[in-house]
Amino acid sequence: MNTPKTNKPTPAPAKKAPQPLGLVRGMRDILQTDWPYWRQAFDKAQELCDAYGLDRIETPVLEETPLFVRGVGKQTDIVEKEMYTFETAGGEHVTMRPENTVGICRSYIHHGMFNQPQPVKMWYWGPMFRHERPQSGRYRQFWQYGCEIIGEQDAVVDAQLALLAWRFLKDLGIDSVVRINSIGTPESRVNYRNALVAYFRPKRNRLSEDDKRRLLKNPLRILDSKDPAIADLKAEAPQIVDWLDEPSKNHFMRVLEYLDEVGVPYQLDPFLVRGLDYYTQTVFELYDTSETEESAQSALGGGGRYDGLMELLGGRPTPAAGFAIGVDRVVSKLKNIQGGLPPKKVDVFVAQLGEAGRKKALAMFEELRMAGLKVGESFAKGAIKAQMDIANRMGARYTLIVGQKEVLDGTAIIRDMDAGTQEIVDARKIVQVVQKKMAQALPLVNTGTWAQPEVPPEQGAQNS
Ligand code: HAM
Numbered sequence: 001m002n003t004p005k006t007n008k009p010t011p012a013p014a015k016k017a018p019q020p021l022g023l024v025r026g027m028r029d030i031l032q033t034d035w036p037y038w039r040q041a042f043d044k045a046q047e048l049c050d051a052y053g054l055d056r057i058e059t060p061v062l063e064e065t066p067l068f069v070r071g072v073g074k075q076t077d078i079v080e081k082e083m084y085t086f087e088t089a090g091g092e093h094v095t096m097r098p099e100n101t102v103g104i105c106r107s108y109i110h111h112g113m114f115n116q117p118q119p120v121k122m123w124y125w126g127p128m129f130r131h132e133r134p135q136s137g138r139y140r141q142f143w144q145y146g147c148e149i150i151g152e153q154d155a156v157v158d159a160q161l162a163l164l165a166w167r168f169l170k171d172l173g174i175d176s177v178v179r180i181n182s183i184g185t186p187e188s189r190v191n192y193r194n195a196l197v198a199y200f201r202p203k204r205n206r207l208s209e210d211d212k213r214r215l216l217k218n219p220l221r222i223l224d225s226k227d228p229a230i231a232d233l234k235a236e237a238p239q240i241v242d243w244l245d246e247p248s249k250n251h252f253m254r255v256l257e258y259l260d261e262v263g264v265p266y267q268l269d270p271f272l273v274r275g276l277d278y279y280t281q282t283v284f285e286l287y288d289t290s291e292t293e294e295s296a297q298s299a300l301g302g303g304g305r306y307d308g309l310m311e312l313l314g315g316r317p318t319p320a321a322g323f324a325i326g327v328d329r330v331v332s333k334l335k336n337i338q339g340g341l342p343p344k345k346v347d348v349f350v351a352q353l354g355e356a357g358r359k360k361a362l363a364m365f366e367e368l369r370m371a372g373l374k375v376g377e378s379f380a381k382g383a384i385k386a387q388m389d390i391a392n393r394m395g396a397r398y399t400l401i402v403g404q405k406e407v408l409d410g411t412a413i414i415r416d417m418d419a420g421t422q423e424i425v426d427a428r429k430i431v432q433v434v435q436k437k438m439a440q441a442l443p444l445v446n447t448g449t450w451a452q453p454e455v456p457p458e459q460g461a462q463n464s
Contacts, residue, residue: 014025147164162255183283184281188248238271282321349396349400
């Protein structure tokens, strides 16, 4: 039997489902669950900078490439191998900033900030880009919180900056130590450089290829070498403090005296030279004290004085100092300290039952929010159980429950989420009720748990 011919079109070949795209190597997402920690760090930076009289500045992520080559230094790792540099469609040679001190100096010159009362004190917070080998605590896009004080050469500024960096960590619950050194003026460094070359040259067969290259191009950087095979060589090497001129020695002594005065813990580190070429005099880095010296490979922050940088960038000679903290590293510490519990997000959660309850709850949310309380809700959910789960996840101290009956009675149920107790309160006085309870409650610490009440000293002594 002949089968009737049909005019069916031949089916198109099945389309391949598109593969999801991954992340660019060394990049990462900062997710919603991370944000509460980032926010704590940001709020602390803002609070301290307000208190110390630093104003926020934002400079572009893209700058002309020569800015970094000149400012950070041709022979630094950053410029030699870590910059994201490209040519734009318009033929400009640009680089995604690997750090922000030179950008701030460019901005200072560009806007004639030398005409403002000196020093100009600025702070920034933003992403930096370095094409480094990604590993834990080392990303290709990372965030820095930085402070720069421009137009003042007194040693008190260096100490105050180290204090501010240390205080930032301390207030976030991270105990740190400031490792500090002085690399003097460029003139005093020439003699030291010669002494260092004279010391390492006869021993060059013990140096790695990298360190041999450093010996030729930038001998101070050998002191920064992480090669364990030359630890003993480094220990015997001439120390820069012995080569400092009198003014540099005095400057350094004064920085240390100021640090003593304010109780900032520091360690003298004769090998600290930092990986950027613009530094003069004081250099410092901050390390978590809970880590051993070997495990503390990665500094939480670093900075120092850079009196010659402005001139190098075409500005007038202007003394300056600053620091930057690696926010990614700080946030990772915060998470460890706080046990992964997200910090409390809301004071009070408004839960509702039924349409009348939802209407009333909507208005109550707005009333509480306008009174300055942090309020949570999940109005699209009907079941009370689901709403209570969300209230818990938000870390609410209290939950208000409004159903049909409460609407009719002009009341609300207030539930203490930690104690598990609840009572009926007057809905018209809801703001006062919640505020009173909040004021009476124990202060919260960032761990998302209740803080222990402070024991007055005399009582503490009796108890111990
Ligand atoms: P820096 O030492 O290159 O200094 O960077 C400061 C901090 O940024 C480091 O201590 C570290 O915590 C963080 N950091 C650096 N690279 C990475 C990375 N690949 N991934 C994660 N975190 C990183 C400067 O940038 C200077 N501009 C500091 C300064 C300001 N000096 C004077 N004023």
